[in-house]
Amino acid sequence: VTDALVWHRFQFAFTIVYHYLFPQLTMGLALLIPIMKWLGLRPGGEAWNDAARFWIRIFGLNFAMGVATGIPMEFQFGTNWAAFSRFAGGVIGQTLAMEGMFAFFLESSFLALLVWGEKRLGPRRHFLVSLALFAGSWLSGYFIVCTNAFMQHPVGHELVDGTLRLADFGAFLLNPWAIAQYLHTMTAAVVTGAFVVAGVGAFYALSGRFPKPAALFLRVGVIAGLLASVAAAFPTGDWQAKLVARHQPVALAAMEGRFVTEAGAPLTLMGQPDVAGRRLDNPIEMPGILSILAHGSTHEVVRGLDQFPVHDWPDNIELLYYAFHIMAGLGTIFIAVMAGAAVLLARGRLVTTRPMLWSLLLAAPFPYVANIAGWMTAELGRQPWLVYGILRTAEGASPTVHAGATLFTLIGFCGLYALLSVLFAALVGRELAHGPAPAGAIGTHR
Amino acid sequence: MIALWFAIASLTVTLYVVLDGFDLGAGALHLFAARTDAERRQVLAAIGPFWDGNEVWLLATGGILFVAFPAVLAAALSGFYLAIIMVVWCLILRGIAIEFRSHVADRLWRSAWDAVFAIASTLLCVFLGAALGNLLRGVPLDASGYFALTLFTDWSARSPVGILDWYTVLVGLFALAALAGHGGAWLAHRTTGSVQARSRRLARALLTAVAALWIPVTAATGFVNRDFGRALGARPIVWIGGGIALAGLVTAIRDLAPGRGMRPGRAFLGSCAFLSGLLIATAAGSWPVMLRSVGDRTLSITAPGAAASPAGLRAALGWWLLAFPLAIGYLVLLLRLHRGKADAAADGEGY
Numbered sequence: 023v024t025d026a027l028v029w030h031r032f033q034f035a036f037t038i039v040y041h042y043l044f045p046q047l048t049m050g051l052a053l054l055i056p057i058m059k060w061l062g063l064r065p066g067g068e069a070w071n072d073a074a075r076f077w078i079r080i081f082g083l084n085f086a087m088g089v090a091t092g093i094p095m096e097f098q099f100g101t102n103w104a105a106f107s108r109f110a111g112g113v114i115g116q117t118l119a120m121e122g123m124f125a126f127f128l129e130s131s132f133l134a135l136l137v138w139g140e141k142r143l144g145p146r147r148h149f150l151v152s153l154a155l156f157a158g159s160w161l162s163g164y165f166i167v168c169t170n171a172f173m174q175h176p177v178g179h180e181l182v183d184g185t186l187r188l189a190d191f192g193a194f195l196l197n198p199w200a201i202a203q204y205l206h207t208m209t210a211a212v213v214t215g216a217f218v219v220a221g222v223g224a225f226y227a228l229s230g231r232f233p234k235p236a237a238l239f240l241r242v243g244v245i246a247g248l249l250a251s252v253a254a255a256f257p258t259g260d261w262q263a264k265l266v267a268r269h270q271p272v273a274l275a276a277m278e279g280r281f282v283t284e285a286g287a288p289l290t291l292m293g294q295p296d297v298a299g300r301r302l303d304n305p306i307e308m309p310g311i312l313s314i315l316a317h318g319s320t321h322e323v324v325r326g327l328d329q330f331p332v333h334d335w336p337d338n339i340e341l342l343y344y345a346f347h348i349m350a351g352l353g354t355i356f357i358a359v360m361a362g363a364a365v366l367l368a369r370g371r372l373v374t375t376r377p378m379l380w381s382l383l384l385a386a387p388f389p390y391v392a393n394i395a396g397w398m399t400a401e402l403g404r405q406p407w408l409v410y411g412i413l414r415t416a417e418g419a420s421p422t423v424h425a426g427a428t429l430f431t432l433i434g435f436c437g438l439y440a441l442l443s444v445l446f447a448a449l450v451g452r453e454l455a456h457g458p459a460p461a462g463a464i465g466t467h468r
Numbered sequence: 469m470i471a472l473w474f475a476i477a478s479l480t481v482t483l484y485v486v487l488d489g490f491d492l493g494a495g496a497l498h499l500f501a502a503r504t505d506a507e508r509r510q511v512l513a514a515i516g517p518f519w520d521g522n523e524v525w526l527l528a529t530g531g532i533l534f535v536a537f538p539a540v541l542a543a544a545l546s547g548f549y550l551a552i553i554m555v556v557w558c559l560i561l562r563g564i565a566i567e568f569r570s571h572v573a574d575r576l577w578r579s580a581w582d583a584v585f586a587i588a589s590t591l592l593c594v595f596l597g598a599a600l601g602n603l604l605r606g607v608p609l610d611a612s613g614y615f616a617l618t619l620f621t622d623w624s625a626r627s628p629v630g631i632l633d634w635y636t637v638l639v640g641l642f643a644l645a646a647l648a649g650h651g652g653a654w655l656a657h658r659t660t661g662s663v664q665a666r667s668r669r670l671a672r673a674l675l676t677a678v679a680a681l682w683i684p685v686t687a688a689t690g691f692v693n694r695d696f697g698r699a700l701g702a703r704p705i706v707w708i709g710g711g712i713a714l715a716g717l718v719t720a721i722r723d724l725a726p727g728r729g730m731r732p733g734r735a736f737l738g739s740c741a742f743l744s745g746l747l748i749a750t751a752a753g754s755w756p757v758m759l760r761s762v763g764d765r766t767l768s769i770t771a772p773g774a775a776a777s778p779a780g781l782r783a784a785l786g787w788w789l790l791a792f793p794l795a796i797g798y799l800v801l802l803l804r805l806h807r808g809k810a811d812a813a814a815d816g817e818g819y
Binding site for chain 1: 535612792
């Protein structure tokens with residue numbers, strides 16, 4: 023079972039990372055599409071409605087991929103993590119079941135109406151359908167984050183006869199960790215949505231095609247992108263960091279490469295953790311800042327890894343450290359890019375400033391990297407625990423599934439997802455080539 | 469409370485089989501009932517708005533087991549590991565086939581997805597039946613509450629068992645015939661012209677085969693699972709379920725008769741009643757066992773043995789009573805919005 027554990031972890035990590043390429047965009051677009059539809063309801067707003075129609079087609083393709091790659095996530099709790107499911111099902115089963123009953127039915131019932139129903143429904147009802155998709159996908163996000171928050175910071179439970187039981191449903195549902203992590207995750211999803219919308223706008227503006235929609239995409243993308251990039255760092259990222267400092271101090275020490283406990287701890291901007299040598303090589307640091315971020319004052323003590331037994335350290339400190347720094351570094355760059363674009367937008371010069379358009383185009387993939395790196399920070403920082411402080415990851419895997427079976431299915435997922443990636447890229451490429459079009463002119467492209 | 473959750477789990481499975489059953493069955497008939505692109509788009513238009521919501525009932529079933537009977541979810545999904553992952557791959561490919569097919573108006577592209585859709589749907593029908601067969605026959609549970617099954621052993625349905633043996637394959641084929649007939653009845657109800665004519669003929673033939681197989685399959689079940697055989701005679705709900713199923717099947721076959729006797733809407737409802745009655749009878753006959761041990765009967769996982777804590781079940785009942793009417797409400801709304809015959813949409817405006 024021990025070496026099966028490695029493949030169970032790889033498979034979950036691979037399938038969840040691949041899956042999360044899609045929901046982060048659909049959750050972001052789920053907010054931006056109703057905004058465009060709403061602007062399109064006003065007299066003379068037809069151009070906004072055309073913009074929304076284009077993004078609904080992109081949304082539909084991404085949503086289909088999200089649904090398809092989400093199925094194995096649900097099943098893997100039972101197939102690969104049976105001991106964990108049996109141990110914690112009485113608690114986390116609540117939110118996972120609620121996601122299906124409250125969110126998936128809502129989303130799946132209205133998706134076809136959003137994608138195909140504009141003519142049948144008329145503008146107002148179509149707008150309402152886009153709100154239903156927004157509600158469904160953001161609700162779904164909460165239930166999943168709440169499930170993860172319980173694994174990060176268990177509350178509302180009791181341990182009886184070797185299994186977890188629900189003790190306080192309200193405390194479990196309103197876990198402070200869930201609220202902070204949800205706000206941070208959702209603003210980050212809006213960052214992805216906004217950068218993609220702005221990036222496509224920049225692409226059309228640079229290539230001189232579809233100038234009117236390009237201007238609208240840039241406008242909505244840059245405004246939403248600036249607001250969301252700032253909110254992802256402050257206040258939501260800050261809340262999240264303070265919770266990690268308080269409840270997972272060993273994870274914070276590993277994220278920052280703090281091997282030694284000190285007062286007035288510096289924030290590491292760069293450097294390479296040397297775990298064997300218990301030190302950080304070539305650091306570039308800002309003195310006192312980590313103490314402020316973690317505890318609110320430059321004099322506070324930040325506990326280093328030296329304060330914790332090695333068997334409670336996250337088991338891949340290097341990856342955790344780099345994932346966190348990539349996320350935080352990219353997040354800072356996003357604010358700078360969007361602030362620059364917003365200044366040009368306000369002056370009416372964005373569409374003609376080619377270097378800025380190029381920056382927006384080339385920046386579009388990076389929110390995906392930042393989102394994935396953020397989740398890697400959360401999940402690697404949680405190690406070696408599956409339920410923090412209660413159940414170790416090694417104790418959660420299925421006892422009867424051996425390494426060969428899991429490796430076989432992991433390779434199968436790799437192959438299947440490679441195929442899906444090619445198909446998805448081809449179809450999205452066709453949509454981008456075809457571009458936004460007025461009602462009626464859009465069809466199946468030949 | 470535990471019996472109530474057993475009933476809720478049975479209800480959710482039944483809704484899954486009845487609802488996703490019609491689009492899986494339509495998929496199994498896709499290549500036979502519809503030949504040209506226009507005809508195949510009629511099939512897809514008939515299930516397009518519904519299939520995704522229908523499939524959510526499967527995830528809802530998983531969710532109900534997770535929250536109410538975590539030990540059953542843990543043992544069953546890990547015990548059938550490879551089979552479950554293959555089901556997942558079929559579900560992924562099938563969903564992608566339905567959603568991607570319409571995006572490109574190319575003959576080869578569409579034919580390829582038609583084949584993926586039909587094959588994945590057919591396999592899923594057989595898998596669902598074989599899964600039910602495995603639950604009825606029993607699995608090699610050990611004292612820790614887990615098991616692992618190979619794909620097949622000597623096909624004998626006696627220890628050591630595999631996932632496939634003569635009995636589980638029989639139930640798999642029975643399920644394929646029943647679900648394909650069910651899907652055919654839906655297509656006869658929702659389509660027109662030659663798709664409707666072919667669907668009606670296929671559905672009638674398949675449901676007639678189901679009627680012929682029903683008694684042998686039931687006898688085989690009583691043979692591999694003596695407890696179930698005894699429960700068949702002793703429990704009134706089993707007889708009520710069986711009666712509903714019989715009435716439903718007779719109605720479906722009669723109302724799929726050619727010519728003026730054809731009432732495909734009623735035939736579909738009859739087929740719904742058949743599947744529901746059968747599953748109610750199966751659940752009632754199995755209670756309280758959820759995962760039957762094929763060897764030592766005392767190792768079987770029962771509903772009381774697997775249930776979550778009373779506080780957890782109470783909390784879940786609270787939100788379930790709100791969520792269930794909502795889910796049914798969306799379905800009713802969809803059925804109202806898409807009532808009547810499903811015409812293949814103009815290219816680019818539908819599936």
